[in-house]
Amino acid sequence: MTNPGDDDQRPVRVFLVDDHALFRAGVRAELAAAADRVEVVGEAGSVAEAVAGIGHWAPEVVLLDVHMPDGGGAEVLRRVKAGESEAVFLALSVSDAAEDVIAVIRAGARGYVTKTISGRELADAVVRVRGGDAVFSPRLAGFVLDAFAEGPGSTPVGDPELDLLTPRERDVLRLLARGYAYKEIASELYISVKTVETHVSSVLRKTQLSNRYELSRWATDRRLV
Template sequence: MTDTPDVTTGAEEPGMIRVFLVDDHGLFRSGVRAELDRRVPDVTVVGEAGSVDEAVAAIRHLRPDVVLLDVHMPDGGGAEVLRQLRPELPDVVFLALSVSDAAEDVIAVIRAGARGYVTKTISGSELADAVRRVKSGDAVFSPRLAGFVLDVFSERPGAAPPGDPELDLLTRRERDVLRLLARGYAYKEIAGELFISVKTVETHVSSVLRKTQLSNRYELSRWASDRRLV
């Protein structure tokens, strides 16, 4: 069961930064909303959603200034929201807010168009400052993430090589499923190996097929082998 997107109605004060929350954990969204709405006078939360489809529809309707975007969600996560909305809403700024500090997660959403990436260990005041900064055009990263982001996206000699743009679109869990699929595991075996349901495996495979624009598991296996995931 997915959460119904929550949209705040009514006029906001001039100069307020309008924020939309995307996270599949309702309790976390409630905490962020309370922190920003009650304690930050120049920021207001205009809506929230717990899934990609809900988020895309609501953001298109509301056109917020800043979207706080979770990276991992069951139906595709932050990179998928960005893929659908970034080209058509260039004035909306996306800031990833995630529990993950994995390099592949950071790189995937930055490549997809996020303006920054902060982890959920951030304080309320730091989050408010990050919202203001991305709204004004700055790129914002949690301190420990900034270094490798600069390395990956720098063109200077000795910088880390850029990743595969298609591979960067996959979440860590999607890569895990794909790796086992390419090794010949059946869906039931993948589910047992990763401690998830067969239905969840099917969902991840469908998502990978959509993102890679491939047709079946055999093409996926070859694709994964070419990228040395096996």
């Protein structure tokens, strides 16, 4: 027979969703130091795996990457919420872009933290969202407040040119505009230098610009930096 307070004493069951296996391994290792508070019960590297895994493991908190090749965090939220899961979702992403934060919160996430967070801070964030708090990395909460201040269901004004870019192309462009070299962008986003070059070429084609300096100015004008 269990006592009413037992749930407060056991670790929070966590499911980890990220398309990079090395990053998932790193998060597991970091959270292992807080095994008395959190327990990673499963993981997934794609939207389909995430939906199936969350249904199987019934976690209390899902750590969710925002950008994945087959749809990303918002798509996981849409599919899982349709299945009536009781899990709470906390976005964990390399991106600190306002549009990414707003999109995943609108989809149903309870918070959003960036991958620069320490293992101890991440464990704290997991426990807090499980307890009902909304958790954000510094300055990200302002994006949400600004977006929802306009009223429930409102959406930011669109930019037709910006809408042509994929979420990953925006990530690459944002870092490029901040002065990152291709190798640094690749390291930051866990992709290859060749993939970075491909994304930059695609952005140049879509924006009809000629070089990274023009791209940087274009990104700055649209407040991507």
